[in-house]
Amino acid sequence: MRLRALLDTDALGLRLLGGDDELDRTVRGVMTTDLRDPSRYLSGGELVLTGLAWRRDATDSEPFVRILASAGVAGLAAGEAELGAVPADLVEACGHHRLPLFAVNETVAFATITEHVVRQVSGERAGDLAAVVDRHRRLMTSGPAGGGPEVVLDLLTSDLDLRAWVLSPTGRLIAGAGEPLPGPVGPALAGLHLAATRTGRRGPHRVPVDGTTYSLFPIRNTGRGAVPASRDVRETVLSDWFLAVEADASDWPAARLDLLQGVTQLIAVERDRRDAARTVRRRVAQEVLELVQAGAAPTEIAARLRVAAPVLLPGLGSAPHWQVVVARVEWAADGAPGAAGGPVAQALLEEILVDPAVTGPDSADRIAVAHTGDEAIALVPLPAVPAPGAEAAQGAADTAGAARAGAASGREPDPVLHADVLLAAVREPLSAGLADDGRLTLGVSAAVHSAEGLRGALEEARHARRVAAARPGRVCAAGHHELASHVLLLPFVPDDVRRAFTARLLDPLRDYDTRHRAELIPTLEAFLDCDGSWTRCAARLHLHVNTLRYRVGRIEQLTGRDLSRLEDKLDFFLALRMS
CATH class of the missing domain: 3.40.1390.20 (HprK N-terminal domain-like)
Structure with missing residues (x-):
């Protein structure tokens, strides 16, 4: 003024x-x-x-x-x-x-003058920002992006003194201005936002976290050219971004609320553009999936993978290893038509597979997810994986959260995906979004190094997901290591899974025997046949007990199992009988 x-x-x-x-x-x-x-x-x-x-x-x-x-x-x-x-x-x-x-x-009174000036200045700032928002909206809807969400968030901070962040449905930071949110605040806000959205209440939602009040605005594009709003909130609640503002918007004037709604629509345009950019990666996954399920020749699948690798791993040219992740979202029947599970699971899997150490809308560029029916399937390229013996040993630490965490201890991070680690940071907010009528189950395969292994990896991931579905809880996952358990080796288990079971346990031993003539497989058979007796087994094999202990120790090292445990003995027994 x-x-x-x-x-x-x-x-x-x-x-x-x-x-x-x-x-x-x-x-x-x-x-x-x-x-x-x-x-x-x-x-x-x-x-x-x-x-x-x-x-x-x-x-x-x-x-x-x-x-x-x-x-x-x-x-x-x-x-x-x-x-x-x-x-x-x-x-x-x-x-x-x-x-x-x-x-x-x-x-x-001086207070009268102060109130008048503040009201006039704030109104003019809001008007100036609204004009900027409108200009950016026109730019972003008619041509290339004009700087992304950070531009308008910077304006909110500089012109209205509002700290704001764009967050994903799991609380992952998409964009922000100024200081980042403390680590646990993002997932906490996401859980509160999802819970409020499932109740059907209109935003903004006022929530307190750690003594600070935030206002949460849903991000949806309602302008011209926007995708029509879903009739079932469950179809979008687990994929929509939201805007978290460090302020109490409950007493804001209508003009300021309208301004923030305009900001969310502007960010929604950028969100829609990012979704459109995923189309190529989704098509890649769909084509590879169709070839694998149709039983195409490995050479044909390998050729398609060579085309896909530069898209998913730019700069590397090829992916020496792949993993398959399968997810399913199911809603309880309530008499009304259910939400489409496949697209919901696809969007969720794309979010879950984002490396948590990476921020920004582009951090999912290496993720290719297709969906078929109510199931979403991700094809994950890995630039490198541990050696076979190291990977088997890693299986014992699968639930310890070692995946993608090596950097914290100065080691190179493990590129292999682990089921429990994938869901560790997102289980709480997603459970809030699933409420009391939804369920997410997820299965992760082992890493495979060629096209020949993709069909088995897909079946392995699907079977791991069924294992997760048998567990209690709204968000559950199971990994390939959990398939090496005798409780799954029943007549109805597919042959592919049986082969995966025996290969997981015995292939490291066979490879070692081939290279070193160590006779680990015969030693294992004799040890189990002697009920784990060191003296009887050593006598049968004409070995010193110390030599037998060395061989058994090598078996445990290569497989990550413990032959003093009944469960591991039984798994080896079944694997040997089916091999």
Whole structure:
């Protein structure tokens, strides 16, 4: 607002005492002070209100006004309640420094002037930002992106003093301005947002987290060209982004709420563009999946993988190893048509597979997810995996959260996906979104190094998902290591899974025997046949007991199993019988 506008409001009781040629100055704020030197609290553009308590005699006016002028304030308003008329020495000093001076009638409270200025300045800032938002919306809907969500979030911070972040449905940071959210706050906000959305309440949702109040705005594109809104909130609740603002929006005026809704629509346009960019990766996954399920020749699948690798692993040219992840979202029947599970699972799997160490909308560029029926299937390229023996040993630590966490200990992070680790950070918010009628189950295959292994990996991941489905809880996962358990080796288990079971346990031993002629397989058979007796087994094999202990130790090292445990003995027994 301009200084001139203050004289147009009779309720403020202001009289201009000097500086009529400076009334076009812009007022950016207001400050009340009676300090002799308030410079540390001034940033420029303020209307300074003073009761003149700092003035002891006429010589005090000149240094006080000089400090205000040096700080770049817009004007000075002096109250008449303390000294009556504004002193002439103050009028003279303001004239000398070309600082507009107003007299405030003793019947007018400084709070009245402050409230008026703040309201006018905030309204103008909101109007300016709304114009910027509208301009960016036109740019983003008609051409290339104009900087992404960060641009408008920076404007919210600089023009309205609002800290805001765009978060995914799991609480992952998409974009933000200023300081990032503390680690656990994002998932906590996501859970509260999903829970509120499932109740059907309209946003914004006011929520407290760790003593701070946030307002959560759903991000949906409702403008021209937007995808029609879903009739069932379950179809979008687990894939929509949301805007978290560090403020209580419950008492905001309608104009500011409308502005924030405009911001969310602007970000939604960017979200839609990112979704469109995933089309190529989804098509890649769909084509490979169709070839695998149709029983295509490995050479044909391998050729398609060579085409897919540069898309999913730019710069590497090929992916030496692959993993398959299968997810399914199921909703309880309630008499109404159920939400489509396949697309929901596809969007969820794309979110879950994002590396948590990477932020931003582009962090899912290496994820290819297809869906068929109610099932989503991800084809995950791995630039490298541990050696066979190391991977088997890693199986014992699968539930310990070692995957993708090596960097914390100075080691290279393990690129292999592990089921429990994938869901560790997202289980709580997703459970809130699934509420009491939804369920997510997920299965992860072992890494395979060729096209020949993809069909088996797909069946392995599907079977692992069925294992997860047998467990209690809204969000459950199972990995390929859990398939090496005798409870699954029943007649109805597919042949592919039987082969995967025996290969998982015995292939490391066969490979070692081939290279070193160590006779680990015969040693294992004899050890089990002797019921784990060291002396009887050593006598049967004509070995010293220490030599037998060395061989058994090598078997345990290569497979990650413990032959002192009954469960592991039984698994080896079944694997040997089926091999």
